[in-house]
Amino acid sequence: MGKKFFGVIAFVAIAAAAGWNYQQNKQEVELSDLALENVEALARGEGSGNCKWRTGHSSATGWIAICDSYGVGYSCTCGDIKYY
Structure with a gap:
């Protein structure tokens, strides 16, 4: 009876998890x-x-140029970043 009982419990647990x-x-x-x-x-x-x-x-990166919609310089591809 013990093995059969544990087998049923294991089956129910696996079915619930699935x-x-x-x-x-x-x-x-x-x-x-x-x-x-x-x-x-x-x-x-x-x-x-x-x-x-x-x-x-x-102070960590120095000068950086960022291309975004807030810029006022030359046109560029959005998202580009340059470190100087």
């Missing part, structure tokens, strides 16, 4: 409002040609 795993994988992922805004902001920069260079300085 069912829980199936449910977890079936659920859809919902992005927060902040994540959606970040995706939209990144998509707006692609191929728009509206980005320009801007510069900044920090």
Whole structure:
């Protein structure tokens, strides 16, 4: 009786774990409002040609040039970074 009982318990545990795993994988992922805004902001920069260079300085990196929509310099590809 002991082996049969433990076999049934093991089967039930495995079936419960498999069912829980199936449910977890079936659920859809919902992005927060902040994540959606970040995706939209990144998509707006692609191929728009509206980005320009801007510069900044920090003690850790020295001078840095960043290409983004806040820049006022020459046109560039959005997202580029140069360290000087």
